[in-house]
Each structure stands twice: as C-alpha cells, then as structure tokens.
Amino acid sequence: MTHPADDETRLVPADQSDEPGNSDLDSDRIDTILDAVEAGDARAVAEALEPLHPADISDLLEQISGPQRHALLTLYPAGIDGEVLSELDENLREEIIEALPREALAEAMRELDTDDVVDIIEDLEDDDQAFILGALESDDRAAVESSLAWPEYSAGRLMQSETVSAPQDWTVGETIDHLRTIDWLPDQFYHVILVDERHRPTGHATLGRVLASKRDVALKDITEDSFRTFEASESETEVALVFNKYHLISTPVVDDAGRLVGVITIDDAMIVLDEEHEEDMLRMAGVNEESSLSDRIVDTARGRFLWLFINLITAIFASAVIAQFEDAINAMVALAVLMPIVASMGGNAGTQSMTVAVRALATRELTGQNTRRVIWRELIVGLINGSAFGLIMAGVAGVWFGVPMLALVIALAMVATLTAAALSGIVLPVILDKIKVDPALASGPFVTTVTDVVGFFAFLGLASAILL
Amino acid sequence: MTHPADDETRLVPADQSDEPGNSDLDSDRIDTILDAVEAGDARAVAEALEPLHPADISDLLEQISGPQRHALLTLYPAGIDGEVLSELDENLREEIIEALPREALAEAMRELDTDDVVDIIEDLEDDDQAFILGALESDDRAAVESSLAWPEYSAGRLMQSETVSAPQDWTVGETIDHLRTIDWLPDQFYHVILVDERHRPTGHATLGRVLASKRDVALKDITEDSFRTFEASESETEVALVFNKYHLISTPVVDDAGRLVGVITIDDAMIVLDEEHEEDMLRMAGVNEESSLSDRIVDTARGRFLWLFINLITAIFASAVIAQFEDAINAMVALAVLMPIVASMGGNAGTQSMTVAVRALATRELTGQNTRRVIWRELIVGLINGSAFGLIMAGVAGVWFGVPMLALVIALAMVATLTAAALSGIVLPVILDKIKVDPALASGPFVTTVTDVVGFFAFLGLASAILL
Structure with a gap:
C-alpha cells in the first residue's frame, strides 16, 4: 500500500463549504479560466483551477470545446491528477491520457486507490496498460493485476483490494x-x-x-x-x-x-x-448506451443509425399493411387522414406499459410471482383507455367527416389497438427477459411493430369490411 | 434519543450470507409462506418470515395479491415492524398502516430513526400523524416535528436529527x-x-x-x-x-x-x-411518476389517460396537416402508404436527441457553457442520418412504386424531418428547462408534434409541388 492517510488531497478549501448549488464551478469561474487560457496565462489558469474539486475540473474539461481543452492541457498539465482522470467521461479520458506526458500519467496513477486504477486501466490499449502497471509500486501492481484477472463488470473489478x-x-x-x-x-x-x-x-x-x-x-x-x-x-x-x-x-x-x-x-x-x-x-430511446455529449459527431450519428434502421424496417412492414388497403383509401381518403392517429395512440400506450415493465424488470419488482397478475392489470388498463379513446375519437371523426360508420370503425380500431399495445408492452419485455435478451434494448422495435400493424390492420380492415 | 446501539435488529442470520442472487426471497420461500397463509397456519407463517430482511418482507407484500396480503397480515401482524413499513411502496404503506392495530403501529414507529419516521409520517392523514407523534418518546417527537417544519423534499426532511x-x-x-x-x-x-x-x-x-x-x-x-x-x-x-x-x-x-x-x-x-x-x-414515457405495480387499476388507467389525451390532440393536429393534402393522396395513394414511414422515423430520431438532452439536463451535464455546441452537434447528426435514410428510402420507394420523382420527394422529406427532429429534440427540452418546466414531463408531446407536422407537411407538400 502506498497511500499514507495524510496524502488525501482534496482541493476544496473549507471556507467554500457554504456555497449554494451543486457545483463550485459557476459560469464566472469558467469565464475566468477560459480568458486565462486564451491569454496563454499559465499562472492564472493554475490559480483558477487549484481550488476546484477534481469532479469540477472534470466537468469543466467535458464542457469546453476541443481546442480550448487542448490549450488548457498544454498550459497546465499538472492540473490533471489521478482524481480528475477518475472522474472523466470514458472517451474523453482516453483522449487526455494519450495527450498527457508519460511522467504526469505515471504520477497521477500512483495517487489512486487500486479500484480507481482498475477502472481507468481496463479500457486502455495494451501498451498503455503495460506502461501504467509498470509505473505502480509493486504492491499496488499486484493488487491491480489480480483485480484485472476477474471478468469485466464483476465484483472483482469493482472492489478495492485495500481492506481493514x-x-x-x-x-x-x-x-x-x-x-x-x-x-x-x-x-x-x-x-x-x-x-x-x-x-x-x-x-x-x-x-x-x-x-x-x-x-x-x-x-x-x-x-x-x-x-x-x-x-x-x-x-x-x-x-x-x-x-x-x-x-x-x-x-x-x-x-x-x-x-x-x-x-x-x-x-x-x-x-x-x-x-x-x-x-x-x-x-x-434507441441511443447507444456509451454515448455522451463529448463523443465525436460521427460516432454519435453511427450509434443512432442502427436503431433508426431497425425502426425503418418495422415502419416499412407497417406500410406494407397499408398498401393492402389502397382500394379502401382510394374510396375514402378520410381513412388516410385518420389512420396515423390510431397508430400514434397505440405507439404511446405501448411505450407506457413497456416503460413500466422494463423498469420493474430492472429493479426485480416484476417476478415470477406477480407476472400473471401484472399482465392482467395491463390488459384491463388497455381496455379501459381503449374504450375511452374509442368514444372520444368516434365523436371527433363523426363531427369531422360526418360519416357515422366511420366513427364506429375508428372506435373499434382504437379499442383493439390500445389493448394490443398495453398487452404487448408488458408481454414482450417479459419474454425478452426470459430468453436473456435485454428488454430495455429490444422491446421498443417489437412493441412498435405490434402497435403499428394492429393499428393499421384493425382500422383499415374494419373500414373495408364495414364501410365499403 | 431512544435507540440504544444494541437495539439494531437485522433479521438475516450470518450463515445466509453466501446465498447467491440479490434476494433471500426465492420462489420456494414465497410458496412456503403462501401455503402457510392458505392453511391459516400462523406459526408456520411466522417461522418462514422471521429470517427475512425487512426489505424482503416488503417485496413479498408488494408481490402477492390483495387477498393474500390481507390474510397474511391477519395471521401475523407482528411481522410488520418499522423497518418493513419504511421499505414499503407508498400506496401499499398507507393501506397497511390503516389495517394495522394502533398498538402495533405505535410500537413499529418507536423503533425507527427520526428520518425514517418523517419519511413515513409526511404522507399520512392528519389524524394518523397526530397518533404517531403522540406515540413517540418526547425527544424523538421534537426531532420529527422540527424536521416536518422544513418544506417537503428539502434537506431538512431528508436528514436524521441524531448527530455525533x-x-x-x-x-x-x-x-x-x-x-x-x-x-x-x-x-x-x-x-x-x-x-x-x-x-x-x-x-x-x-x-x-x-x-x-x-x-x-x-x-x-x-x-x-x-x-x-x-x-x-x-x-x-x-x-x-x-x-x-x-x-x-x-x-x-x-x-x-x-x-x-x-x-x-x-x-x-x-x-x-x-x-x-x-x-x-x-x-x-408519459406514465404518472407515482405509479407502481401495486396501484389500483383505475388509478393506473387514469394516470395514463391524461398523457394519451395530450398525445391525441397532437395527433389530430398532425392529421389536420394530412387533410390539407387530400387531393394529392387521391391522385397518388402511394403517398398514404409512405407517409407514416417519414413520421415514424422523425418521431424516433426526435426521441433519441430528446432523451440525451433530458438526461444531460437532469445530471447538469448540459450547461450554458456547452448548449450552443451541443445544439450544433445534434443538427449535424440529424443532417447525416437524414441524408443516409433519405438515400435508403429513395431506393425503397423507387423499387416499390417505380416513380423516380416519388423517390426524390421522400428523400428530401426524410432529410428535412430527421433534421427537424434532431433539432427540436435538443432545443425544446433546453427551452422548457429555462422556463422552469420539467423537460422530462413536457418534451415528448412537443417534439412529437414538431416531427409529425414537419414530416407530413414536408412529404405531402413536396409531393404536391413536384409530383402533381
């Protein structure tokens, strides 16, 4: 162990303790720092950064632009100690580690508890890993290496080896x-x-x-x-x-x-x-789980592309359903006007049940014990709201287009769609969870497909059968 | 103070410590307990419940059905101590507090630290509050009363008054x-x-x-x-x-x-x-934030109704846009088939940016410092993915309907809609946050309206201008 107890260097002086808000990094201080960076005044940068908590320095680095960050690091590399590296967002951390002088990096790593070193080192390239391990004192190196021997995302990686x-x-x-x-x-x-x-x-x-x-x-x-x-x-x-x-x-x-x-x-x-x-x-929401505001733009775009692509497939699938009813739409264009309402309501009702289900699965509140009862509940909630919105939409469509049978069609379609939405919103996440697929990731496209297909099919199919 | 240090009665014996999983409440034990409840065997119920941690007893009560819960409480009211009450979901807690004999309730409250008493008492009716305050020892009562004097959701309510x-x-x-x-x-x-x-x-x-x-x-x-x-x-x-x-x-x-x-x-x-x-x-997701799996069905349905109703208004608004283009749809029914794809992609792209924005606002990562840069990023991401899906959909529509100008129309509509989606997904939450409206609650309907209206208007408007 290499951490004498008096080496604990937190940087916020006690007299700032009564500062309001959740941050000692207010916009005045950011302005001061950025002005000093722009003026190339290393001393002023150091003075403004020194009283900040490592979490605030990390926030600052994440919030300023790339060129500002580069200029700041060049002026004041000593500001980036181990604690700051620990706090940084993963992508930015890698960028900064690459940019740091090797000596400064070694020094920063030696300050940290082993769990923090493991947290930083596990994402680095092999040669960076080897460099940092070599820079540690032998006790710490052994502790870090034995922690790294446990699988990623295990308790062994999360723990600190220092015990009392x-x-x-x-x-x-x-x-x-x-x-x-x-x-x-x-x-x-x-x-x-x-x-x-x-x-x-x-x-x-x-x-x-x-x-x-x-x-x-x-x-x-x-x-x-x-x-x-x-x-x-x-x-x-x-x-x-x-x-x-x-x-x-x-x-x-x-x-x-x-x-x-x-x-x-x-x-x-x-x-x-x-x-x-x-x-x-x-x-x-279909966003790559590693995304953050400091990602590169192309990475962000690519991360979102995949999910939008899956959504496109399901949307084309739903359109194919509409295409089956071209004659009906030709005969009554009001159907084209109203059909997005049915699909939209279904999609939203599905998202409601799905979010509750995904959350309850994640917190282990939805168990084998209560699954059947919860499905039953959702079914009834879907029927209640389906009936309510069926009535409302019957009124809207009746007044808008003056065709009583169209009002009946949309009312029935609404009941069918909202019930299917509530049911698929709970059943699909439960099934995905059972077959070990992350329900948070995969439920959305499935539920959307069900609600779109049921929505368009029920509305246009009933219209064909009843109206034409 | 009335909490001698040796009064800490956790119920899980040390020899259960190596049990796997996150709960000592496995389905076997639940079955044992429910069998005992059904048999009316108070002694067996007590034996099965006693080794459980209060958090597990609370989970059990939340997972079983209302009648099972009632039977269990009747057989073994002593199982509901202060710790269990602390752990319970708010709605269920009120139900159980009403059902508990007054003596048992007073006893349960006297066991707890003052912050836990405050947490329980603040949601109760006046007469229940008065009863519990009266049951506490005078020191504790004074501490609870002074904590209750601070506003709801304040540090004063959250703190424990016992300090060292x-x-x-x-x-x-x-x-x-x-x-x-x-x-x-x-x-x-x-x-x-x-x-x-x-x-x-x-x-x-x-x-x-x-x-x-x-x-x-x-x-x-x-x-x-x-x-x-x-x-x-x-x-x-x-x-x-x-x-x-x-x-x-x-x-x-x-x-x-x-x-x-x-x-x-x-x-x-x-x-x-x-x-x-x-x-x-x-x-x-438009779910009432106090909802839980143990709510009554009508409460759940009502909680979701409001948000679905707001969504209905925005969907009708979008439909009114479609209604402006009835002639175009009459002239080319393929427009009705393809238009939901544009709206759906816009809605999903909007949800992606919006989720990132709402999360970043909640964690204070999105600040005055980086807002302009983040908006700029989203705009470019929207343009990139809009162009990519514009090209893809041009191909799909060209092959499907064989009308080259239709392919051009959907490509342009896709770029416009995905860009508007990305932009509104970040700008609307930021504006809502600035005017002190919770972006998590209010962003969804606004963003959906923008993407639907832009999607339908761009696609059908361009179609009218170019194709007809």
Missing part, C-alpha cells in the same frame, strides 16, 4: 492499537472485517460501534447482525442492486475459497446503479 | 472517551462533526481517521480537507446530485444561523437519486 480486517478473537483495544501502528489506511473504510485463521470473513463491526465500545469488548460481540459477502465473480449489477435493496455501506468480497480479497463500498455501487439507469433510459 | 459532534478543540482521546459514555448512537454515522461554541459545524473527521490516530492528536488536525454542509431548506434533489458528484458519505445539515441540525447520509441520497431517475424515465 482483524482476527475474529480480537478485542476493541487490540484493534485500535493495531490501526494506530500501521502507516496507511484506505481513503474510505466503514467496517472492521473479522476474519478466521484462513482469512475468511466471519462478520464485520461498524467503526461507530468499535469507537463507542470499551477496550476490553470482544469484536465479535459488536458485529452487525446482518452480514453478507459477495463472490468476486458476481456481476456488478447484482452487487449494486443488493447494495440498494439492503442499504449496505461496505461489503467484503471473497474468492472461490471464501477468502477475503477486497471490499466494495456504497459509492462504487452508487456509480454502477447510476450507469445502469442511464443505460436503460438511453437504450429504450 | 464534538467541540472543535477536543482530542481523539476525549472524543473516544465521550462516545464510550453515551448510551445511544445513531444506527449509522461515519464522521465526528466538529462544532464551535455556537454549535456551528467547522469540519469533520472520518471515523477511520479517529480510530487510527493516537489519543493526543487534536481532532482538527485530522479533519477532511474537503468539507461542505447543506442548508436544511435546500432541495433534496440538489443534495442527491452533490452527494453523487463529490462522492460524499455523510454531510452535516445546518439551519439559517449555520447551526448543526442534522446529518444526511449517502444511503438517503441514493434513494432520492434512484427515485429521480425512475421519475424521469416514467415521465418521458
């Missing part, structure tokens, strides 16, 4: 004395982990309980009643969901033999959960 | 001795907060640093360099974003005079952030 543990028969006094003798401690730790003679965790005690207990109290008498561990091979998504569900703060990670190999803290779990949410939201 | 503070001139030894003498401590605390003689926080030290330092070290020499406080009147959303951005673990809350009145911990911030994400996702 004690033999399970120690007292509070022995523990405190031991902690006082060692010259490093992780930046963040919230429990003392009790381990047996084979270094397997058997419980943990919060630091609060350790601090508040008399010296002769046995550690094992103040452990938390609820205790769990994660296997290093578990997925980070599962880990994050368990943290969220059981309100965990820090949890030991064990290898196949049950030995303590690391610890995951809530802030890491929170980041994973945040990313999962963002991915689900973007995937549902 | 020390005079700023104390040493580590004095602090530890003091902690050992007091007979209660909050369930969760991660810092000792240093306060001046007027009880205003001046810094805080992590428990890890306190534990690892010698007795004669001054507290103020081991405080964290980065320190901030929240005003009790700040919004909980801002608080959650700041926790996430700066990776905070616990942060003091102060009143108008700067005096320490409580502390917010990361787990509370995580819950707020989680809710914000869920709300944004559901709002964008």
